[in-house]
Amino acid sequence: MIRRLIILLLIVGCHKPYNQDNMQQKVERNKNMQPKWEDKEQSVSNQDLQILQRAKEILSDESKWNSDDDRVCNDDDTKWSLFCALKKATIETLGEYDHRRVALMEVRWIIHKLMEGEDFKHRLMDFNNTRKFDDIIKVLDESIQKVQAKLTNPL
Numbered sequence: 001m002i003r004r005l006i007i008l009l010l011i012v013g014c015h016k017p018y019n020q021d022n023m024q025q026k027v028e029r030n031k032n033m034q035p036k037w038e039d040k041e042q043s044v045s046n047q048d049l050q051i052l053q054r055a056k057e058i059l060s061d062e063s064k065w066n067s068d069d070d071r072v073c074n075d076d077d078t079k080w081s082l083f084c085a086l087k088k089a090t091i092e093t094l095g096e097y098d099h100r101r102v103a104l105m106e107v108r109w110i111i112h113k114l115m116e117g118e119d120f121k122h123r124l125m126d127f128n129n130t131r132k133f134d135d136i137i138k139v140l141d142e143s144i145q146k147v148q149a150k151l152t153n154p155l
Contacts, residue, residue, distance in 0.1 A: 042102050042105070043102075043150070043154060044102045044103075044106075044147050044150045044151055045102075045151075046151065047093055047094060047103075048101065048102045048103035048106070048147050049103070049144065049147045049148060049151060050089075050093045051086065051089045051090050051093045051094075051101065051103040051104070052089070052103050052106070052107075052140060052143050052144045052147060053144060054088075054089035054092060054093060055082075055085040055086045055088075055089040055140060056137070056140045056141070056144070057089075058080055058085040058088055058089060059080060059082070059085050059133075059136060059137065059140070062133040063079075064078070064079055064080060065079060065080065065081070065133050065136065066079040066080055066081040066084065066128075067081075067128065067129065067133070068081075068129060069081030069082070069083055069084070069124070069125045069128045069129055070125070071083055071084075071122060071124075071125050073087050073088065081124075081125065081128045081129075082107070082124050082127065082128040082136050082139070082140075083122075083124040083125055083128060086103070086104050086107065086124070090103070090104065102147070103143070103147060106143040106146050106147060107124065107139055107140070107143045108123050108124065110139050110142050110143060110146075111123045111124065111127045111139060114127070114135075114139070115127060118130075127139070
């Protein structure tokens with residue numbers, strides 16, 4: 001009995017109380033472990049701005065918008081979802097698709113904030129399929145403004 005009591009006291013005595021410094025270290029460590037593309041303070045380039053502007057041109061009016069995205073984009077499409085417009089604009093600008101390009105991440109971050117509390121599997125597709133054309137254009141406009149601001153005032 002005494003042996004169990006001693007073991008219990010040792011266990012309780014070794015337990016570290018909640019420590020705010022330890023929590024802050026964990027937050028910093030987790031922040032440092034985030035993938036680079038999740039960093040909202042990445043530097044942007046003129047190509048990011050061009051991608052967003054081109055995507056807006058591709059979706060120049062509602063007749064060119066595919067409101068039923070399945071994330072399959074074909075070269076001969078005549079209607080584009082938000083995802084496909086961004087993909088097409090990225091390929092036209094860079095010569096290849098870059099899924100985690102800053103321009104596309106800006107759009108994703110805005111959508112993520114707008115869809116807070118909603119269940120979604122693919123931010124771009126689900127936003128595209130559950131919103132109106134005007135909402136798609138507003139997201140592109142806001143993304144363009146954010147990239148322009150970052151180009152004007154780099155980090």
